[in-house]
Amino acid sequence: MEIKNAGGDAPTIATDARSIGAELVPGWDQPFTAQELDAIEAAVETAVSKKRRSVSGAGNDGEDRPGGVRRRLPGSFSSQHSMRVKLPMMTFGGRIAYSRSATDVERAAAELLKKINAMKSVMDQVIIGFDIEYRPTFQKGVQPRKTAVMQICGDNDHCHVMHVIYSGVPPSLKLILEDTSVLKVGAGIAGDARKVLKDYNVSVNAFQDLSELANQKLAMPRYRWGLASLTEVLLNKQLNKFMKIRCGNWEALFLSKEQQLYAATDAFASWHLYQVLKSLPDAQRNDIENNEEKLTVALP
Structure with missing residues (x-):
């Protein structure tokens, strides 16, 4: 059974009664209970830990692997992934503007558009x-649910969390998303853009x-970096990816404070990580590719 991630990272595989068929399990499409999510989260953490150990290879960091080339990763990379729970949590500390009705989302987007136009000068x-959230589906072959939340952050102080499943995409928000002079940044953002186009017929340019x-x-x-792995490697912090929120009901009538903070922090992390990455010089890619094995695994 595939759990489709609400935030854009690689999907996680888990198994429970829902995998045997909707007709045999009434209520298969309902959100997981807290107990079920606790069990899934524990299973996922175990699987991720095994993946990290397999990525780093046998022995100490930088040791030769049988039949492979010598790989040397930064010490901070190995320590962060083996001691993840000790990293401080990254949390957006500014003001979160949550809106859900068509009128409120339009008003919030109009204010944001005014600010963006001022910044252009x-x-x-x-x-x-930029990031999106949507209620996950819990059965293979079932189409993903419609985009429920869009979150946008352009500085340290303000983040907009828009509950578009109820408001749709009003004119001012559409202008922001389609504006080619406003760069939207995020991990796996091309997939988010395709989903927004499919769900609302709005292009994210x-x-x-x-x-x-x-x-x-x-x-x-x-x-294939995810937002969480970039946050760990570049900022020495971890993102909240608890299943209770990540796989929660983003179509709830109102988002909880925890959901709003989760969504805002992802958008803020995307904006902040872009600033960090742009400040770095380009790596000597040819030298790296000639001397290092390309890894095809996806970090969380």
Whole structure:
């Protein structure tokens, strides 16, 4: 059974009664209970820990692997992934503007658009962190649910969390998403853009995938970076990816404070990580690729 991630990272595999068929399990499409999510979270953490050990290889960091080339990863990379629970949590500390009705989302987007236009006069390009959330599906072959939340952050102080499952995409928000002079940044953002187009017939123009930018900037083997792994490696912090929130009901009548903070922090992390990555010089990619094995696993 595939649990489709609400935030864009790689999907996680788990198994329970829902995998045997909707007709045999009444209520299969309802949100998991707290007990079920606790069990899933424990199973996922165990699986991720095994993946990290397999990625780092046998022995100490930098040791030769049988039949493979010598790989040397930064010490901080290995320590962060083996001692993840000891990293401080990354949390957005500014003001979260949550809106859900068509009127409120339009008003919030209009205020954001006004701010963006003012920023255009003093900077070459406006950058905003962008992410989406949607209620996950719990059965293979079932189409993903409609995008429920869009979150946008353009500085340290303000983040907009828009409950678009109830408001739709009003005119001002559409202008922001389609504006080619406003760069939207996020991990796996191309997939988010395709989903928004499919769900609302609105194009998300001018975007930068943080995973691609990281592979351009970091002197490491290529990875399919997720937001959480970039946060750990570049900021020495961890993102809240608890299943209770990540796989929660993003179509709830009102988002909880925890959901709002989760969504805002992802958008803020995207914006902040872009600033960090852009400040770095490009890595000497040819040298890395000639001397390092390309890894195809996806970090969380």
